[in-house]
Amino acid sequence: MADPTPTPTPTRPLTRAGVQAARDLIAPYIHTTPILTNATLSRLASTPQPPSSTGVPRPARPTLRLWFKCENLQRIGAFKVRGAFHAIEQLKRSPAEWAATQSRGVVTHSSGNHAQALALAAQTSGIPAHIVMPSISAAPKIAATRGYGASVVFSGSTSTEREAAVAELVAATGARLIPPYDHPDIILGQGTMGLEMLEQVAGLIAAADAADTTDGDEPSGVNEQDRPPPRTLDAIITPCGGGGMLSGVALSCEGTSTRVFGAEPSFEDADDGKRGYYSGRRIETVKSLTIADGLRTPVGAIPWSIIYERRLVAGMYSVSEDEIKAALRLVYERMKLVVEPSAVVGLAVALYNEDFRAMVEREAGDAGWDLGLVFSGGNVSLEALGNLFAEP
Amino acid sequence: MADPTPTPTPTRPLTRAGVQAARDLIAPYIHTTPILTNATLSRLASTPQPPSSTGVPRPARPTLRLWFKCENLQRIGAFKVRGAFHAIEQLKRSPAEWAATQSRGVVTHSSGNHAQALALAAQTSGIPAHIVMPSISAAPKIAATRGYGASVVFSGSTSTEREAAVAELVAATGARLIPPYDHPDIILGQGTMGLEMLEQVAGLIAAADAADTTDGDEPSGVNEQDRPPPRTLDAIITPCGGGGMLSGVALSCEGTSTRVFGAEPSFEDADDGKRGYYSGRRIETVKSLTIADGLRTPVGAIPWSIIYERRLVAGMYSVSEDEIKAALRLVYERMKLVVEPSAVVGLAVALYNEDFRAMVEREAGDAGWDLGLVFSGGNVSLEALGNLFAEP
Numbered sequence: 001m002a003d004p005t006p007t008p009t010p011t012r013p014l015t016r017a018g019v020q021a022a023r024d025l026i027a028p029y030i031h032t033t034p035i036l037t038n039a040t041l042s043r044l045a046s047t048p049q050p051p052s053s054t055g056v057p058r059p060a061r062p063t064l065r066l067w068f069k070c071e072n073l074q075r076i077g078a079f080k081v082r083g084a085f086h087a088i089e090q091l092k093r094s095p096a097e098w099a100a101t102q103s104r105g106v107v108t109h110s111s112g113n114h115a116q117a118l119a120l121a122a123q124t125s126g127i128p129a130h131i132v133m134p135s136i137s138a139a140p141k142i143a144a145t146r147g148y149g150a151s152v153v154f155s156g157s158t159s160t161e162r163e164a165a166v167a168e169l170v171a172a173t174g175a176r177l178i179p180p181y182d183h184p185d186i187i188l189g190q191g192t193m194g195l196e197m198l199e200q201v202a203g204l205i206a207a208a209d210a211a212d213t214t215d216g217d218e219p220s221g222v223n224e225q226d227r228p229p230p231r232t233l234d235a236i237i238t239p240c241g242g243g244g245m246l247s248g249v250a251l252s253c254e255g256t257s258t259r260v261f262g263a264e265p266s267f268e269d270a271d272d273g274k275r276g277y278y279s280g281r282r283i284e285t286v287k288s289l290t291i292a293d294g295l296r297t298p299v300g301a302i303p304w305s306i307i308y309e310r311r312l313v314a315g316m317y318s319v320s321e322d323e324i325k326a327a328l329r330l331v332y333e334r335m336k337l338v339v340e341p342s343a344v345v346g347l348a349v350a351l352y353n354e355d356f357r358a359m360v361e362r363e364a365g366d367a368g369w370d371l372g373l374v375f376s377g378g379n380v381s382l383e384a385l386g387n388l389f390a391e392p
Numbered sequence: 393m394a395d396p397t398p399t400p401t402p403t404r405p406l407t408r409a410g411v412q413a414a415r416d417l418i419a420p421y422i423h424t425t426p427i428l429t430n431a432t433l434s435r436l437a438s439t440p441q442p443p444s445s446t447g448v449p450r451p452a453r454p455t456l457r458l459w460f461k462c463e464n465l466q467r468i469g470a471f472k473v474r475g476a477f478h479a480i481e482q483l484k485r486s487p488a489e490w491a492a493t494q495s496r497g498v499v500t501h502s503s504g505n506h507a508q509a510l511a512l513a514a515q516t517s518g519i520p521a522h523i524v525m526p527s528i529s530a531a532p533k534i535a536a537t538r539g540y541g542a543s544v545v546f547s548g549s550t551s552t553e554r555e556a557a558v559a560e561l562v563a564a565t566g567a568r569l570i571p572p573y574d575h576p577d578i579i580l581g582q583g584t585m586g587l588e589m590l591e592q593v594a595g596l597i598a599a600a601d602a603a604d605t606t607d608g609d610e611p612s613g614v615n616e617q618d619r620p621p622p623r624t625l626d627a628i629i630t631p632c633g634g635g636g637m638l639s640g641v642a643l644s645c646e647g648t649s650t651r652v653f654g655a656e657p658s659f660e661d662a663d664d665g666k667r668g669y670y671s672g673r674r675i676e677t678v679k680s681l682t683i684a685d686g687l688r689t690p691v692g693a694i695p696w697s698i699i700y701e702r703r704l705v706a707g708m709y710s711v712s713e714d715e716i717k718a719a720l721r722l723v724y725e726r727m728k729l730v731v732e733p734s735a736v737v738g739l740a741v742a743l744y745n746e747d748f749r750a751m752v753e754r755e756a757g758d759a760g761w762d763l764g765l766v767f768s769g770g771n772v773s774l775e776a777l778g779n780l781f782a783e784p
Contacts, residue, residue: 072728073728077728332730332774333730333773333774335730336464336465336469336730336731336770337728337729337730338724338727338728338730339728382724382725382777382780382781383781385774385777385778386778386779386780386781386782386783387778387783388774389774389777389778390775390778390779390782391775391778391779
């Protein structure tokens with residue numbers, strides 16, 4: 001018998017405390033991915049662009065110290081496991097729901113990282129997973145999803161065809177739908193990376209400060225309660241596709257002094273989030289073939305409510321395909337890290353977006369900002385990379 | 393006036409103690425690069441190959457736990473800085489030599505990582521560097537070398553043309569030649585990575601063992617001096633081009649229980665080291681365009697004396713271009729690390745060379761081996777990578 005309410009109702013408040021609770025739930029299943037820095041990239045970000053490339057007479061002069069959260073080194077090679085594991089752990093909290101899910105399984109539609117993430121999370125808990133993928137999906141992605149024990153069901157490539165296939169599956173199996181981003185448990189799960197970033201960078205800054213101090217003694221007369229809170233990130237930029245990560249990270253920083261920004265590709269109007277944010281109205285369809293293929297989706301309704309309606313995101317910025325490629329090249333050549341094109345849109349904003357850079361110069365002054373950037377994933381085939389960069 | 397003895401005489405014994413002394417000298421200038429592991433790659437290496445690919449009725453069944461030394465994350469993106477800094481630090485130990493070198497500078501020929509390494513080391517000590525590069529060198533390599541302040545001198549591509557250009561430069565400037573591999577100080581410098589590997593892996597194994605132990609107490613009655621030495625690598629494979637790294641790592645393991653092996657590409661007879669090793673006679677010329685472009689050189693005379701005559705290398709193995717590409721793909725897809733083709737020949741041996749795998753099965757039995765593999769560098773352009781993997 002099919003479950004009449006396939007989408008679970010929110011079980012957690014969409015708050016920073018909700019993200020903290022999610023973190024405890026998923027801790028056994030995910031990696032605490034490293035934070036890396038790179039002196040060359042921080043220097044480049046702190047160097048004015050050539051005036052010829054900016055079209056402005058005086059390019060901005062921000063000071064930016066970059067901190068990279070390496071979710072490309074996360075399990076399945078992308079942050080998406082955070083939300084997937086959290087959604088399944090939440091189901092376990094209701095014995096009745098869990099009993100039903102154990103026999104009927106979970107279902108989603110994704111041609112990308114969410115497919116593998118949900119497949120792994122389902123396999124880990126021993127429940128069936130049904131993944132609807134467009135029949136034109138790359139063979140390695142299909143193989144990887146099946147490799148985690150999921151059953152793959154093919155559909156056409158349009159969202160209508162995809163949703164019809166999901167509805168059919170839900171009707172036939174009673175499996176529970178775990179959507180890729182427009183769901184509270186997914187958002188809270190993705191937000192856990194924000195908490196890690198604030199803590200990890202605070203620790204790294206404190207360690208660097210301690211190493212800089214020649215005299216290790218505490219100044220006399222300073223009481224524990226008089227100390228300022230530990231210094232950490234002034235801001236975080238995350239990529240924004242459906243907005244699950246961006247809204248989750250925004251929740252993780254609510255009530256702190258860390259501002260959160262979103263980054264998108266501008267190619268073929270993939271910057272729906274930015275256009276919606278500045279026009280005050282969510283844009284519900286996107287049809288772009290940007291190389292940042294994880295960011296071809298419009299922002300979902302629940303992410304939107306956090307990003308825009310609650311104003312937890314301080315601004316949205318977009319970058320061109322060439323800027324994404326240039327940032328990608330720098331990460332490969334300077335950091336020796338494999339990242340997918342979607343992962344570097346935040347870095348591209350920090351390096352090339354004059355609106356962002358001028359804002360940082362204005363807001364941060366000479367002190368500059370410690371800026372966190374999320375390398376969201378590293379799942380790019382060598383063929384796709386080759387097609388992007390091979391000489392003609 | 394030109395210096396009549398441009399190649400410095402050996403200033404250090406070619407022993408493990410010499411490598412230890414080199415390590416102290418270069419410590420301020422180099423990174424202690426991380427050791428990474430990857431469960432998937434260790435599992436693949438411990439899985440028999442399909443019989444169809446091996447041509448043997450029963451493919452070998454070794455147990456291999458792989459430990460990757462990430463010299464792609466070293467300064468300039470390759471291990472070569474170890475030897476270059478060491479050669480220059482050694483010059484400083486003789487005031488007369490150093491005074492001459494400070495005014496006349498150093499010179500070498502290299503189209504690759506040694507060029508950038510020597511340029512950086514010279515810049516760090518404030519002395520001039522002259523680098524002879526083939527005029528057909530890729531523009532980014534020339535730019536990178538100049539970026540470290542070196543003066544680049546172009547030559548033809550054959551070794552005769554290159555050596556003539558170097559001789560001319562030495563005659564004109566009196567600069568001191570720091571060759572890329574056939575020199576004691578270079579060998580001792582490269583060997584320092586071997587000491588790091590033994591220590592780092594011993595620490596990681598001890599930490600894993602401690603985490604496995606439910607009861608943290610020491611067994612009673614065990615004295616400090618009765619304890620076995622800490623467990624570390626059973627074996628190391630390094631790539632072998634000119635043999636500087638292989639012979640240096642072999643020195644670093646002399647008198648320990650860790651065996652050292654060399655890995656080469658077999659394409660167009662680039663496996664000169666292996667053929668020489670098993671025929672008892674050094675092969676002095678190689679003309680191969682293997683994709684492992686750092687390994688197109690014949691083994692030098694001094695490395696040969698360590699590798700073969702002193703028998704400090706336990707065996708040499710070679711792999712095909714397809715095997716190198718397959719290993720490269722696994723590192724990009726599974727480890728999300730950028731490495732150059734030369735860096736993965738050791739991994740390719742561990743995964744695909746049946747002679748090596750059968751030997752490990754025989755020697756190690758069920759206990760298997762902890763095997764160290766050196767990712768020697770990460771300097772590959774996205775264009776070169778694209779040309780290797782782009783779809784036609």
